[in-house]
Amino acid sequence: MRNIKAPNLKRLLDLCVALPMLLACGPLIVTCAVLIAVCDRHSPFFGAIRMRTMDEPFTMWKLRTMRGVDDGLPTGGSKVHLMTALGRFLRRWRLDELPQLWNVLIGDMSLVGPRPPTRLMVRNFPELFSQTLKSPPGITGLGTIKYTHREARVLGSARTSAEVERVYRRDILPKKMRLDRFYADRQSVGCDLWILWQTARVILALNVAADRARVAGLCRNCGTIDLRSEHSDARISRLFIRRPLDRVKVVKPLAARHNSDKSYPIGRGLEHW
Known part of the structure; x- marks a missing residue:
C-alpha cells in the first residue's frame, strides 16, 4: 500500500x-x-x-x-x-x-x-x-x-x-x-x-498497566524507538519507509524495569506502505 x-x-x-x-x-x-x-x-x-x-x-x-x-x-x-x-x-x-x-x-x-x-x-x-x-x-x-x-x-x-x-x-x-x-x-x-x-x-x-510500565517506545526487528528520546523523530521516519514493524515493546522506567521486557506481537504486512 x-x-x-x-x-x-x-x-x-x-x-x-x-x-x-x-x-x-x-x-x-x-x-x-x-x-x-x-x-x-x-x-x-x-x-x-x-x-x-x-x-x-x-x-x-x-x-x-x-x-x-x-x-x-x-x-x-x-x-x-x-x-x-x-x-x-x-x-x-x-x-x-x-x-x-x-x-x-x-x-x-x-x-x-x-x-x-x-x-x-x-x-x-x-x-x-x-x-x-x-x-x-x-x-x-x-x-x-x-x-x-x-x-x-x-x-x-x-x-x-x-x-x-x-x-x-x-x-x-x-x-x-x-x-x-x-x-x-x-x-x-x-x-x-x-x-x-x-x-x-x-x-x-x-x-x-500504569503501575508497572509506561509505553515509551516502539520496537521493531532492528531495535527500540524510545518515544522519550528527542532523536526519535528520525527513527519514526525510518520505521515508515524501511522494514515492517513486528513488535511493540513495553519499555519500563529504570526503577521499575524487571529482568525481561514484555513484548506483544503486532503482526506483519505493513512493509508496502
Whole structure:
C-alpha cells in the first residue's frame, strides 16, 4: 500500500471505521452525557471552534470535562481546578473524544491527522499550519501518540494561562509539527491503520498497566524507538519507509524495569506502505 494517498480511500477508511464505532459507542456516549448532566450539572457536550483549513473553521465536539469556557489553550496546571472528577476519568480513557466520531462522519475531521488548531494558533503560526493542514485534522496522529502524555506532564507545572501558552509554543508545538508535516507527506491507508492500532495500545497500556510500565517506545526487528528520546523523530521516519514493524515493546522506567521486557506481537504486512 505504499504511496496510496488518494483522499477517497482515506475517506472510505474513515467511514468504515467511524460508523461502526459510533454505533457501538453510542450507549457509552449517552451514559457519559447523562452522568455529566446529573453529577456536574452542565451541558454534557462542548463545541470547540477549530480550524479545518487555514481559513475554514468548524465545531469540534467533545464531552464536557471542565467548567468554564474554552480559551483555546492546552490544558495545563492553570486549569486543574476547573476539571471535574468525572472529567478526569473521561480524559484518562480518552472517552471525551468519542463525539468527534460524528465530526468524522460529516467530513469535518478524519480518524488520523494533525490535531485541529485554534484560530489563534493558525493566525500566530501560519507558516507551520499551512503545511500540516494539508491533511484533514484528525482524532489521533503521530504527534498525539508521542506527545500527549509528555504534554500533560510538561504543562502540568504551568500555573498561569500565559505560562501554559509560552511552554506549549516553546517545548511542544514545534516538535508535534515536525511529526505532523512528516505524516502529511507520507500518509496512506496503511499508515492510518498503524497509527490507529498504536493509539489503542498506548491508551490501554498506560491505563491498565500504569503501575508497572509506561509505553515509551516502539520496537521493531532492528531495535527500540524510545518515544522519550528527542532523536526519535528520525527513527519514526525510518520505521515508515524501511522494514515492517513486528513488535511493540513495553519499555519500563529504570526503577521499575524487571529482568525481561514484555513484548506483544503486532503482526506483519505493513512493509508496502
